[in-house]
Structures are given as structure tokens and as C-alpha cells.
Amino acid sequence: GKQINSLSTSFDQQLIAAKSSVTSLQQNALLWNNDLNNGKGAYDATHNGQAQRITNVLNGSVQASSSDVVTVDQLFTTNSNLGTLSGSVSTTFSSLSNSLSDINSDKLTELSGKLQSTNDELRKLSTTTSLSLKNANTNLGSLQQNALLWNNELNNGKGAYDASHNGIYQRITNVADADLSPGSSDAVTGG
Secondary structure (H helix, E strand, O other): OHHHHHHHHHHHHHHHHHHHHHHHHHHHOOEEEOOOOOOOOEEEOOEOOEOOOOOOOOOOEOOOOOOOOOOHHHHHHHHHHHHHHHHHHHHHHHHHHHHHHHOOHHHHHHHHHHHHHHHHHHHHHHHHHHHHHHHHHHHHHHHHHHOOEEEOOOOOOOOEEEOOEOOEOOOOOOOOOOOOOOOOOOOOOOO
């Protein structure tokens, strides 16, 4: 009788700890919010009622077909490239203006080369930007596939976080030991 009561108490404490961990995860995970994006839904980085940064994101793939997000580093690189391109274009137009006064065959050839160089720089910038955006989109897709996400179909339609990956149950590791005191809702570990 005492062993059953002890087991029941231990189970109740572990259940309370598990509920606490789920609540904490709900508060600290990047979750889908159906109310955002004009009712189309989006991941919501709000925490404690305030918008938050998402950090440690790998640079996104920037390809025409990519849906990766880009990082500040990639945007900074793009802006730097635009600044360099702007300076190059400004220099080219300034040189063009000065050269218009004495147009001759040599000047037209030189101008053509500068315009080609500008076109080449624009092509490079377009390729770099496309690659950066594709990388960002790939990383976002990977994050969505590898995050512990809410599944409304679990728990008899009440929803729960789904730890499966590619349809296979998975372990959740590196979880701190639970507070096993009464009232605790920590997740219980095997340790």
C-alpha cells in the first residue's frame, strides 16, 4: 500500500513537473500565431509582450527558388555592395559627363567598357543577393523542420508540442533536472 501511494505521489509530482516544462516551453518557443499576417499566420517572436530578436541564424541561401531568411550580415554585405556599386556608377557618370565634351572613337570605346563594367557589377550584385536570400530561406525551412513545434491535432485536439522528427518519436535532451517540489510543473528527466 505504501509503495503504491509513494509511486502515485511520485507520478503526480512528475506530471506536475512535466506540465510546468510545457508551460515554460510555450512561453519561450517561437510559435505559430494564426492571427498574424492578416489572418494567414506567421511565426511570432514576441516574448513577454514585446517583439524580440532571433539570433544565431545561419546565413540564408540566396537563390531564385529559395525561401530562406537572410541575416543582418547578408544585408550588410548587400548594402556595402550597393554602396560600392553606387560609387562606381557615380564615378562612371562623372567620367562620362567630362568625356562628352570631346567625344571621339576612343572615348566611346572607353565609355562602352565602363558601361560593361557597371553591368557586370550589377550582375554580381544580383547573384550575391539571390544567393544570400536563398541561403536565408533554406535556413528558415531547416529551422521549421527541426524545431519543437505546437501540433493542434495532438492531446485529443487540445494540442501539444510535437517532439517527432520526420514522423519518428524523438528524445528531448539537455533538459535540466526538474524541481520536484509540490506545485512544480517542471518536465521530468531520466536523470
